[in-house]
Amino acid sequence: MGKSTVRALALIASASVAFIVAGPDRNVRAQAVDALGSGDDAKAVILSETDSRGDDLASWIDVRGRTAWGDPPEKCDDLTFARRVYLDLVGRVPSVAEIRDYRELGDRRREMLVDELVFGEGPRRETYLRLLAINLARQWRQVLVPPGTAATGPVGNLEVWLRDAFSSNRPYDEIMADLVRVQSAADAGGYYQLLGATPENYAGNLSRVMLGVRIDCAQCHDHPFTDWKQEDFWGLAAFYGDLQNFNQNPDASRGVGGGKIVYEGDTYSAKFLWQSEAIDDPGRTPKVRLARWLTAAENPNFSATAVNRFWQMLVGRGLYADVENLDLATEQERSFLDDFGKQFAADGFDVHKLVAGICKSSWYAAKTMEPSQSVDAFQRELKVISPEQVFDSLEQSLHLPISRIDPNAPRWTGTRDQMVNRLGEAIGESPEDYASGIPQALMMMNGRITSEAIDLERSRLLRAVIDSPFFDEPKRIETLYLAVLTRQPTAEEKETLAEYLDKKTNPESRRKAFGEILWALLNSPEFVLCR
Structure with missing residues (x-):
């Protein structure tokens, strides 16, 4: 499936629903840096040695980005940002409870959420630090052993070694x-x-x-x-x-x-x-x-390649798109990268600070846009989430059991491995590629996890939503959307689904209709995309 198809599918993500119906204060520092303008002075900004949370780096990226591309695009909405940063940093979508906590963080909720996920600044410290290390290890394992590589053994030991390294930063x-x-x-x-x-x-x-x-x-x-x-x-x-x-x-x-x-x-x-x-x-x-x-700080290709890869992982496309042919880039195409690499080296090659700085920047928060034909334009395209992220997001959204001793926990029964392997058959070479075919679609539509998710007797999510005495039907629909897609249903979706439920006059068929709505959400292209 080509990139143009992915973009088209994303625009009609809610069509699946229709189908089932029919059948330190960063702002102060940023203002100071912004005052420098977008000329050479902005390039020379020296980041504070005490900036351990990436705020000054984010400000530097904002200013340097204006030099390269002009003003940043319009920002995405808060829920889109939450889904994006959870997937990028801890490898799964947020829970409904995490979404509600995020909304209560105040005006600086985005920066505070990044600090929680990267530095463990919050009540879920151990969970987030563990998941961040696991997610970074998975992404870098794929860099070290790309899809299609004829590896001579299992990659588990390499991933564990990387996880331990990222865990200790x-x-x-x-x-x-x-x-x-x-x-x-x-x-x-x-x-x-x-x-x-x-x-x-x-x-x-x-x-x-x-x-x-x-x-x-x-x-x-x-x-x-x-x-x-x-x-x-x-x-x-x-x-x-x-x-x-x-x-x-x-x-x-x-x-x-x-x-x-x-x-x-x-x-x-x-x-x-x-x-x-x-x-x-x-x-x-x-x-x-x-x-x-x-690995010397003076080696420009080393630091530039590093920040290019992290930018690709988080934004979807490298600052220089051909990340593995940097020697073919022109001096102009390398300008931003080389400046960025010097900042990374000057910061002691601090991965956590780099990741936080990118995620706190205006460019990371930009709305997803149609790709530009100009190599000088900023690019923020849809990304396809990895097979592991698909499973972990299903596990989170559907409240699947996770205990090793639970005989129904798909993480430990082989179901997870089966899903990851099948989805991995179609993994693209970069985050913006989507090569899914019929086997992968059938896995999502008819696989064991999806089948049990819409079963009223076995689905934890459906039971929690349908049986809650505090929810009316609009609230039940909203909760399903938040749990699966990390967004509110649109006015049109609310109206369409309300009409669909009204046609279910039998109480049991009305309950089952929520399972059908959930199935449509899980199988919408939107679920496997990071927008």
């Missing part, structure tokens, strides 16, 4: 340095082993993930479209010449240690990208030297 450069410095196939969550345990596979992936450079095409010959040479690729792979290559192909590379590797009879010495001479620093091992160079 380890600096981004330290996390990546651990990946670079691996001494065995089991280090850093077994990432080397997952990629096939060959120096060339590992080196190619590190350059893609951390530098935004796809150098793989230079493995067998000089790159046909860029300046990368074969010696550039094997010079990077040579850093891992001391790790075992399990490839049985007689033509495969063979490491000889000491920062050297042999491929097709030629010996290559370790060297950094963009440098013509081999590295000679006997005081440190080759991989330590590589880690120091690659």
Whole structure:
């Protein structure tokens, strides 16, 4: 399914309902930064060292964004923001109770909600900090092992390793340095082993993930479209010449240690990208030297690629859209990224502060819009939520049991794995891609979770909504919308559904009608999109 189809489906998200009927104060700081205007002075804003919550970074992003794009677009409404930030940060939609608490936070509710989700500033501290680490780990596991990668084992250990790193808010450069410095196939969550345990596979992936450079095409010959040479690729792979290559192909590379590797009879010495001479620093091992160079604050591709990936995860499209071919970007296309990367490095590569700063910015809060053909325009498109986010949102919305000892908890009975695997078959290469087909649609329409969700005897959500003595029918409909779509029904939807219920004169059929409405909401395109 193409992007244009996704946008069309989003515009008619409520059509599924029709179908079933028919059948420190950031504002003060921001004003001070805004006074600088949008010229060179704005670019030079130095963020306060005491800004531990990303407020000053958000102000910097707002000002720098005006330099690049002009005035920010109209902001989304509060409930859209809540759904967006819950999905992006903790990997699921908010509960009705969380929505009500959010509405009571006052005028600064958006900034306060980000502080709750990122820094645990609230009564749900342990839950949010745990879910944030899990969600960041899932997203970065997908960066490290993209969909379609022929991984040589389960990715669970890698995801646990990433979760522990994000849970303690380890600096981004330290996390990546651990990946670079691996001494065995089991280090850093077994990432080397997952990629096939060959120096060339590992080196190619590190350059893609951390530098935004796809150098793989230079493995067998000089790159046909860029300046990368074969010696550039094997010079990077040579850093891992001391790790075992399990490839049985007689033509495969063979490491000889000491920062050297042999491929097709030629010996290559370790060297950094963009440098013509081999590295000679006997005081440190080759991989330590590589880690120091690659993750240095002075390495523009490292910090720029990092913020580009986080921006893509949160906003849907990178500041430079082709996140893994940053070497093809022009100086103008890299301008914002390079400035942003310097801020990230100056902040000590603080992931939590970066995430909070982006989410508190006016650009993150912008309404979803039609994509622009101009590369200079700000882009905020619909995002498709991941298979794990689909399940976790269903679990939250439907009040599914979550205890390990509960025999009906789908998280532990294999139902979750089945759903994630099936939905994962159609996962796109970026958050804006939606490739769902018939098997995925059938999983949502007729799967066990959906079937039980509309069963009056088994659905916790329906029982809570229908049996509540405090709810009238309009309130029941509103609660279903909040629980599933994180929004109020429109006036047209209220009228249509009221007419539909009025046709159900039998009390039992009227009760069942709420299950049909819930089914329509769960199967609307809106449920699997982050708007």
